[in-house]
């Protein structure tokens with residue numbers, strides 16, 4: 046069985062047994078208590094800037110914990126906002142729940158969204174690899190985008206969702222080169238909250254500068270159901286057809302503690 050996951054016997058409340066960092070004081074996600082957010086002048090004119098290629102070759106893989114799109118981040122760049130260096134896009138993935146009233150990892154004044162998209166970047170200016178950056182306090186920069194259920198499909202996500210039937214089982218992957226307009230995976234408003242946190246899955250390294258956008262993007266119920274059709278087990282694992290479905294893969298919020306939560310944007 047998986048040494049960590051999201052079921053009762055290997056879920057978030059058990060992770061610290063095998064992954065001691067999970068019990069740290071700089072863990073993610075957190076509940077964003079908007080009354081605690083400070084809009085000090087340190088970020089006032091520092092917009093988050095990103096540049097992603099319009100067409101690129103990607104690999105989508107079933108990690109056993111969800112889908113992940115590996116980007117070959119050569120001509121990608123994330124800078125500004127809380128970041129002091131330029132970060133490169135390594136991968137993006139998503140977290141969701143069994144029903145639409147849960148699923149996001151960060152919450153806003155206790156409210157959960159149906160899902161949350163994470164665009165994972167690493168500090169290629171200071172470090173020579175993603176792995177090295179993931180062991181540093183300023184090594185990664187993750188953009189969090191809330192997803193709420195809307196009537197319309199999200200056209201950009203549809204390019205990814207159409208590949209999911211090829212990676213139903215853990216370990217399967219699919220190579221595709223499609224022109225993904227990342228700009229439309231991000232909300233119109235650049236209003237964001239930022240704080241220092243961690244990976245939200247084991248080993249839970251405390252290496253992430255988090256930027257969570259206030260405005261959600263929309264995804265359809267059908268699209269979210271496709272996410273839930275992924276399996277956490279391999280093709281060879283003999284289980285019943287309905288077993289092993291990845292219906293939830295989110296970590297509930299951890300205490301912000303004495304960390305500063307800053308907000309910026311219109």
Ligand SMILES: NS(=O)(=O)c1ccc(C(=O)NCc2cccc(F)c2F)cc1
Nearest residue numbers: 163165175176179187243244245246248
């Ligand atoms: N949900 S999230 O956005 O916070 C998140 C982002 C990346 C990873 C990750 O890369 N894990 C593997 C991993 C862990 C440590 C060091 C590595 F090199 C590595 F690949 C985990 C969680």
Ligand SMILES: [Zn+2]
Nearest residue numbers: 138140163245
């Ligand atoms: Zn994530």
